[in-house]
Amino acid sequence: MANPWVLFLLVPLVKIVVILGVVILLAAYLSFFERKILAYMQIRIGPNRVGPRGWLQPIADALKLFVKEDILPSRAEKFVYMLGPVLVTAPALVVFSVIPFGTGFKLFGAEVTPYLTDVNIGILFILGVSSVGVYGIILGGWASNNKFSLMGGLRSAAQLVSYEVPMGLSVVTVLLMASSLSLVKIVEAQRNSGVWFVFPGFIAFFIYFVCGVAETNRNPFDLPEAESELVAGFHTEYSGMKFAFYFLAEYANMVVISSIATVLFLGGWLPPFPNWLAGVWAAPVFTWIPTVIWNAGWFLVKMFAFLFVYIWFRGTFPRYRFDQLMALGWKVFIPVSLVNLMAVAFGVLLIGGSR
Amino acid sequence: MTEQDNPTAPAETPPQAPAAPKAPWEEKPVTPVLRDARDHALVKEIAAVLPGVVLEAVEFAGQVTATVACARIAEVCRTCKERLGYSFLVDLTAVDWQERPQGRFDVIYWMHRFSDSRRLRLKVNVADGVEVPSVTGVWKVANWMEREVFDMFGIYFSGHPNLERILTWEGFNGHPLRKDFPIEGIDTGAAVYPDVYPPGGGPVAGGEGE
Amino acid sequence: MGDIEAVKPFPDSEEMEISFGPQHPATHGVLRVMVKLDGERIVDAKPIIGYLHRGTEKIFERETYNGAIPHTDRMDYTAAATNNQGLVGAVERMMGITVPPRASYIRMILAELQRIASHIIWLGTHALDIGAQSPFFYTFEEREKILDLYEEYCGARLTLNAMRVGGQPYDLPEGWAARCKTFVDQFPARIAEWERLLTTNRIWKLRTVGVGVISAESAIEWGLTGPPLRGSGVNWDIRKVFPYDHYDEVEFEIPIGAHGDTYDRYLVRMEEMRQSVRIVQQCLARLPEGPVMAKVPKVIKPPKGEIYFSVEGPKGELGYYVVSDGGANPYRLHVRPSCFINLQALPEMVRGQLVADLIAVIGTLDIVLGEIDR
Numbered sequence: 054m055a056n057p058w059v060l061f062l063l064v065p066l067v068k069i070v071v072i073l074g075v076v077i078l079l080a081a082y083l084s085f086f087e088r089k090i091l092a093y094m095q096i097r098i099g100p101n102r103v104g105p106r107g108w109l110q111p112i113a114d115a116l117k118l119f120v121k122e123d124i125l126p127s128r129a130e131k132f133v134y135m136l137g138p139v140l141v142t143a144p145a146l147v148v149f150s151v152i153p154f155g156t157g158f159k160l161f162g163a164e165v166t167p168y169l170t171d172v173n174i175g176i177l178f179i180l181g182v183s184s185v186g187v188y189g190i191i192l193g194g195w196a197s198n199n200k201f202s203l204m205g206g207l208r209s210a211a212q213l214v215s216y217e218v219p220m221g222l223s224v225v226t227v228l229l230m231a232s233s234l235s236l237v238k239i240v241e242a243q244r245n246s247g248v249w250f251v252f253p254g255f256i257a258f259f260i261y262f263v264c265g266v267a268e269t270n271r272n273p274f275d276l277p278e279a280e281s282e283l284v285a286g287f288h289t290e291y292s293g294m295k296f297a298f299y300f301l302a303e304y305a306n307m308v309v310i311s312s313i314a315t316v317l318f319l320g321g322w323l324p325p326f327p328n329w330l331a332g333v334w335a336a337p338v339f340t341w342i343p344t345v346i347w348n349a350g351w352f353l354v355k356m357f358a359f360l361f362v363y364i365w366f367r368g369t370f371p372r373y374r375f376d377q378l379m380a381l382g383w384k385v386f387i388p389v390s391l392v393n394l395m396a397v398a399f400g401v402l403l404i405g406g407s408r
Numbered sequence: 409m410t411e412q413d414n415p416t417a418p419a420e421t422p423p424q425a426p427a428a429p430k431a432p433w434e435e436k437p438v439t440p441v442l443r444d445a446r447d448h449a450l451v452k453e454i455a456a457v458l459p460g461v462v463l464e465a466v467e468f469a470g471q472v473t474a475t476v477a478c479a480r481i482a483e484v485c486r487t488c489k490e491r492l493g494y495s496f497l498v499d500l501t502a503v504d505w506q507e508r509p510q511g512r513f514d515v516i517y518w519m520h521r522f523s524d525s526r527r528l529r530l531k532v533n534v535a536d537g538v539e540v541p542s543v544t545g546v547w548k549v550a551n552w553m554e555r556e557v558f559d560m561f562g563i564y565f566s567g568h569p570n571l572e573r574i575l576t577w578e579g580f581n582g583h584p585l586r587k588d589f590p591i592e593g594i595d596t597g598a599a600v601y602p603d604v605y606p607p608g609g610g611p612v613a614g615g616e617g618e
Numbered sequence: 619m620g621d622i623e624a625v626k627p628f629p630d631s632e633e634m635e636i637s638f639g640p641q642h643p644a645t646h647g648v649l650r651v652m653v654k655l656d657g658e659r660i661v662d663a664k665p666i667i668g669y670l671h672r673g674t675e676k677i678f679e680r681e682t683y684n685g686a687i688p689h690t691d692r693m694d695y696t697a698a699a700t701n702n703q704g705l706v707g708a709v710e711r712m713m714g715i716t717v718p719p720r721a722s723y724i725r726m727i728l729a730e731l732q733r734i735a736s737h738i739i740w741l742g743t744h745a746l747d748i749g750a751q752s753p754f755f756y757t758f759e760e761r762e763k764i765l766d767l768y769e770e771y772c773g774a775r776l777t778l779n780a781m782r783v784g785g786q787p788y789d790l791p792e793g794w795a796a797r798c799k800t801f802v803d804q805f806p807a808r809i810a811e812w813e814r815l816l817t818t819n820r821i822w823k824l825r826t827v828g829v830g831v832i833s834a835e836s837a838i839e840w841g842l843t844g845p846p847l848r849g850s851g852v853n854w855d856i857r858k859v860f861p862y863d864h865y866d867e868v869e870f871e872i873p874i875g876a877h878g879d880t881y882d883r884y885l886v887r888m889e890e891m892r893q894s895v896r897i898v899q900q901c902l903a904r905l906p907e908g909p910v911m912a913k914v915p916k917v918i919k920p921p922k923g924e925i926y927f928s929v930e931g932p933k934g935e936l937g938y939y940v941v942s943d944g945g946a947n948p949y950r951l952h953v954r955p956s957c958f959i960n961l962q963a964l965p966e967m968v969r970g971q972l973v974a975d976l977i978a979v980i981g982t983l984d985i986v987l988g989e990i991d992r
Binding site: 091094095096097200201204208272273275276279281282283284367368369370371372373374375376377 | 634636642643644658745746747748749750751752754755756759815816819821822824825972973974975977
């Protein structure tokens with residue numbers, strides 16, 4: 054088992070396959086959960102025909118999108134038009150390589166970590182890679198040769214760029230508190246200090262999450278694809294699998310934002326209040342659960358709490374208008390996150406970070 | 409009691425009228441009569457500010473209609489709006505009297521004033537092909553109404569800023585609400601998608617009617 | 619249909635032109651608006667209509683007076699009862715027919731339920747346009763109940779054809795009044811629920827306050843009627859000014875707005891629903907016994923003459939101009955379509971605002987293309 058090639062190639066490959074499969078399945082089922090939850094919020098039943106209680110609905114949707122005609126508008130910029138969905142989907146999936154779902158564990162005598170890699174600049178990697186996604190939206194909107202698409206692309210360019218600033222600033226507060234860019238270290242810092250960063254950094258948390266909603270083009274910030282205004286925004290002309298890629302990317306991005314929020318602010322895979330309730334979690338009722346499932350379970354619970362809030366937003370809020378969205382971003386979130394950053398910096402200086 | 413209600417029909421009689429031998433709805437209906445209204449207060453008002461403009465005035469079912477000369481309608485409307493307070497144009501439409509000697513069409517203006525909630529109908533007789541002065545300069549609301557009358561009857565309004573067809577399409581042949589337009593419609597070619605459209609983009613009137 | 623270049627509304631512009639509709643999720647049917655945009659700001663807008671033109675006024679001329687009633691259902695198909703009410707009212711006044719009070723009260727009940735149902739559609743779709751999904755489903759649940767009541771009364775849910783010249787074709791079914799009362803008694807709680815979702819919602823107010831403003835003078839100049847006129851602060855309702863049926867016997871108030879913006883029109887319509895509930899409750903309480911049909915000749919032949927009669931439809935003043943030559947068919951039957959005239963003010967209301975506001979204003983005008991195009 055000690056063959057270095059196995060550790061070097063086989064394990065990462067298996068992990069890639071598992072993570073990709075889980076993420077894609079998660080994104081597909083997220084759409085199912087969204088439809089179901091939204092349906093119950095709106096006093097209707099939701100999908101319930103395909104499979105038991107509709108559980109096979111996402112599979113049917115995916116099959117439908119596979120076999121649908123893939124329309125290429127005759128006056129579209131063909132190469133860019135096809136590049137758009139790829140540019141949007143690839144970063145959304147790549148980001149998962151650094152998200153830690155749990156601590157390492159032993160499998161057949163080998164040390165396995167339930168994440169692909171722990172980059173020491175993990176959070177920078179995420180911010181960098183995920184901002185490539187906006188190109189996919191802009192290019193897709195532009196290449197469609199459709200005015201609605203173009204407007205959707207322009208809107209999303211302005212929106213994503215302006216909301217990345219406060220989002221980045223709120224992430225920096227976490228970095229100050231954790232003194233590390235590695236996502237694993239950030240979680241460990243939360244374990245060591247015994248408090249999740251959501252409590253000292255609740256302003257940053259709030260700004261991060263709202264900006265995250267804006268970054269993923271979700272209600273109430275779903276202007277780039279505002280159905281009642283721009284038909285379907287940047288993906289008006291896309292059909293079949295290309296549309297499915299945009300769709301997948303949107304839901305994968307929701308998972309990304311929720312995962313990062315979980316890692317940065319809610320202690321990642323840690324059970325709630327690690328130091329205070331350590332006795333409870335060590336009780337025999339829980340200790341029989343394997344560590345990896347225990348950790349990943351807590352991670353998923355927190356992540357789904359975020360995803361539920363996403364869907365809840367969609368069931369509740371009207372849509373912002375473009376100028377109001379920009380005003381909110383530039384006039385409220387950026388100043389507040391700047392001030393918050395300075396306040397946290399002073400706090401870290403006085404109290405000391407978690408080093 | 410208002411103008412809209414027929415004065416001869418007491419619609420608001422309480423249902424338990426004890427003395428009445430028979431309730432009004434069990435009687436044969438009493439139809440309103442058409443009578444001359446030259447001495448009606450509303451008509452006199454116009455005659456006072458614009459002497460000699462009212463050619464004819466009738467009253468039917470409590471509604472007063474004053475006929476004025478076609479060429480002066482814009483002036484009359486402006487005066488009605490500015491001096492008599494008819495600030496609201498309720499409706500503008502036309503009627504086709506195909507065989508009438510003194511001009512084929514009636515154009516109807518139905519005005520309202522808020523001060524005492526009275527309404528007055530102006531009417532002009534127009535011969536086919538004669539232009540009617542547009543009242544879009546008086547009430548903005550007349551814009552689409554006149555376009556509709558143009559579209560449906562082919563009555564031209566001089567001075568209208570944008571006299572285009574509104575309900576049918578550019579190139580439609582004929583004016584549907586004229587009495588000589590076949591009531592079963594014409595074959596517009598719109599539903600069959602021919603390879604070549606007839607010249608003018610529309611169909612031939614009364615040609616291949618279904 | 620001719621090519622688009624031929625009707626290009628802004629011949630020499632450098633701004634972006636965009637054609638909203640006729641197939642668009644938020645144009646409430648087949649409305650097409652050519653919009654000239656400077657970025658997101660609307661430089662000019664031009665509604666293009668007629669995609670649903672069926673020649674209803676021409677069809678009227680071949681129908682008898684009672685035979686024309688089903689065609690009125692299909693004009694504003696969300697408000698069939700008030701459409702019927704206008705036509706039969708016009709013909710009755712022309713013939714001097716007095717409607718039995720029971721029929722008159724039934725008409726008022728149907729018409730006010732219709733006003734509620736129409737406003738419900740407006741609220742659901744307006745909220746959907748502005749991006750709030752859920753109100754659509756909450757409101758349509760209530761509308762179903764109204765449609766069930768209609769179905770029980772006349773068999774139809776949408777195109778009611780529920781009135782005749784001279785009265786009502788049927789009396790109320792057994793227990794209908796009680797079920798109607800159950801509905802109207804619980805309905806104000808539903809309105810309050812929807813208001814909790816929207817009225818103080820920050821985003822809702824951001825999207826509606828100060829959007830699509832039209833002053834009272836402008837509104838009169840553009841011939842607006844109904845909630846758009848009242849939202850601008852003009853106290854004007856046909857039910858009060860020219861009462862028909864028994865509207866002068868019931869108590870209700872006319873809600874008016876102050877600023878003439880989308881939010882005020884929203885408040886006006888919400889209050890109108892409450893007032894309609896009041897009217898229905900009063901009508902049910904004082905519903906008299908007796909016949910529902912007056913003594914009417916077999917063939918309806920109004921005397922020679924012309925009449926204009928209007929009712930306060932959910933969308934505004936709905937008028938019928940009937941010209942009779944003494945025959946059994948109307949010589950000319952013109953409809954004053956409230957939506958058609960309200961829509962005309964659209965460019966005035968959206969100029970200088972953003973694309974999103976165009977959608978909000980189309981929603982707040984509460985148009986139905988069936989009535990605009992006829």
